[in-house]
Amino acid sequence: MHDINALKELLKEPKEVMITTHHKPDADALGSSLGLAGYLKKKGHRVTVITPSDYPNFLSWMSGNNDVIVYSESNDALVHRIIQESQVIFCLDFSALSRINEMGEYIRQAKGTKVLIDHHLEPENFADLDYSNSSAAATAELVYDLIKDMGEADMIDTSIGECLYAGIMTDTGSFRHPSTSKNVHLIIADLLHIGVNTSNIHRLIYDSSSELRLRFLGYALKDKLVVRHEYNTAYIAISADDLKAYDSKTGDTEGLVNFALSIEGIVFAAVIIDRVQAVKISFRSVGDFSVNEFSRKHFNGGGHRNAAGGMSLESLDATVAKFESLLPQYKDQLVKPVN
Secondary structure, rough: OOOOHHHHHHOOOOOOEEEEOOOOHHHHHHHHHHHHHHHHHHHOOOEEEEEEOOOOOOHHOOHHHOOOHHHHOOHHHHHHHHHHHOOOEEEOOOOOOOOOOOOHHHHHHOEEEEEEEEEOOOOOEEEOOOOOOOOOOOOHHHHHHHHHHOHHHHOOOOHHHHHHHHHHHHHHHOOOOOOHHHHHHHHHHHHOOOOHHHHHHHHHHEEEEOHHHHHHHHHHHHHHHHEHHOOOEEEEOOOOHHHHHHOOOOOOOOOHHHHOOOOOOOOOOEEEOOOOOEEEEEEEEEEOOOOHHHHHOOOOEEEEOOOOEEEEOOOOHHHHHHHHHHHHHHHHHHOOOOO
């Protein structure tokens, strides 16, 4: 991690700044990006936030959302020009440029100073300044600490605080994951002090489901849940036809993997979804079983020890068969007592 003085020097005068985050941004990705954007705008910088793809509608309440440029829905030449003209490029909540699709090569070749703020394991070495910390609960936590270390915590107002709170709340599983540290609680105390309405943010994110989404969840749990008790494993496989039948929108499958993991005795859970271009997989675990290592080794992915993502270019059926075939190799790890 670079010294904070390097960032102070970089930002001491107003600059053209771009902020981006990973494909299909979640609350931490978007919240940390918009929170940082709000802070930098207060300092006089000209800031553009660009996401590689769309994101769930239940995040659209965040301050600054209306100014976000969605690359997949925008003009390629416009985005390329913004990247080329940016003097500083912040890369938030992803550890490799492949996570931002076509934008990755644009940013790799950009002349602007690249700043990485992330909490995933094994970051790619592409940034000029790296403020990664894999022990952090969320990238939003790192953004808060960065602003504080800059000596400007007083610039965090309610709007910025709401964005950062959303990222921390969701990435800690509403503060139940082991990553929920003393520092996390101290940050939340500070955000409460400045007037962040935590219960309202929880409602906006978790209590905004459409009727179809609830019916989809019921279908997935009733008809698609597979439990392999001999491996303490549960998974749900969703086809493209399933998504179409329930008019699935971005964000509708978010959190589905946690239902599988919530079954008593389950150590390892996965949701495997046919997204047509590729099969996308979410992995979760409890205890010492590393889904980061599992995903990196077998499914071109990675993340954290207990939460990771992966992908497969095979069919949904072939991907499920591969997943099942791997379980016997890990039986000793999966059936031992959870720490």
